[in-house]
Amino acid sequence: MKTSLLQRGRAELAFVAELGMVGGQIKRAVRKDVEARGLGPHNLAADLDARHAQIETALADSRAYQNFLMLHKWGLGNLTRAAFDAFEANRDHLEPQLTEPTTGPASLTLPDELDIPAYWHNWFHNTTGGWDGHEHMGFIHGELIHRWVVAATFPGNIFAQREAAAAAAPRSDYRRVLDMGCGTGHYTTALTKRFPDAEIWGTDCSLRELQYALRVANSNGWAWRLHRVPNERTGFPDAHFDLVTSYILLHEVPAKAIHETFAEAFRLLEPGGDMVMSDVTRFEKMDPIAVWQQDSAAKREVEPFWRESATLDLKAVAEECGFLDVKSYGLAPMNYPWIVSGRKPGDTRQ
Secondary structure, eight states: OOOOOOHHHHHHHHHHHHHHHHHHHHHHHHHHHHHHTTOSTTTSOSSHHHHHHHHHHHTTTOHHHHHHHHHHHHHHHHHHHHHHHHHHHTHHHHHHHHHSOOOSSOEEEOOSSOOOOGGGGSOGGGOTTOTTSSTTHHHIIIIIIIIIIIHHHSSSOHHHHHHHHHHTSSOSOOSEEEEETOTTSHHHHHHHHHSTTSEEEEEESOHHHHHHHHHHHHHHTOOOEEEEOOTTOOOOOTTOEEEEEESSOGGGSOHHHHHHHHHHHHHHEEEEEEEEEEESOOGGGSOHHHHHHHHHHHHHTTOTTHHHHHTSOHHHHHHHTTOEEEEEEEOTTTTOSEEEEEEOSSOOOO
16 A cells, blocks of 8 residues: 655654664663673673663663663654554545455454453553554554664664565475464565465454455455464364464563464474474573663563563473474574474375
8 A cells, every 4th residue: 555654744753763773873882881881791690680780770870871761761652652643644545545445365354252362462562552552553553663663773674584584484385374473464475475375374363453464465466364363272273284483473472372372383283394483582692781781671662571582492392392303593694583493293295
């Protein structure tokens, strides 16, 4: 759909993106202040909560740190508001495109009863109202926030990173692929392009995200089969897929849900099928200052499970669920995204 914006909407989103890039520069200055105070791998506390206290005490007189906290707080409090305002300023030409009947080969299945996990109701990333917090949240999150702001401020090419995660799958001949936590379909799009002959399925708990994913699929002529179900309990038949995958989903859920998601992936895979999950960089692969910076940001950004996920041994979880040939590694050059893959025993391919 046409995402051109009037000047007011463009300017606000561009301003938030510019501040995000400035924040990245100040973040580097904060790191220098930590090092200038003699703190580093040789003397930082191993316990992460103790490390927080240690560094924050040392930075009490750091102007860079105070400026960074102020800027980060402002950005978190205004990103969704700016996106909402941009939508309202452009509602007259955007809304008709979002409300016209959706026709095409894709489908969206909504169950009669839906047991949404309690953790899902967090306002992740300080997203006002959560994933369904606006009648057009799929477009607002997928396009205005993700393409206009996140793509400009997040290190690396966020769409190339999705393509790289899809390329981590060991085969090219998958027949039926499931994208867990598909959201508005950015990773689903990468999977569709990587496996053009496969039947592509997607799951998510957000109605608004799925509604926009349906529109994306139909506008491109893609026959996605979208379902509003939790990843831990999809209700799909056993051995229904030969690839089950997700992109940067796991840090949004508690460790128990990660175990259940891997177990569900195992159940859904046919013998010989592959699981390829991606997530954020493991804390063990980051230096102690970077871990503190990321953990601090996660707290401010309403990411209650980031630490829990980033310290979880995903390889061990996959093996506990029965997967073989399990690999756990980060993609170059930033160890991001982090990939964990495994194969279900057996092989029924003909």
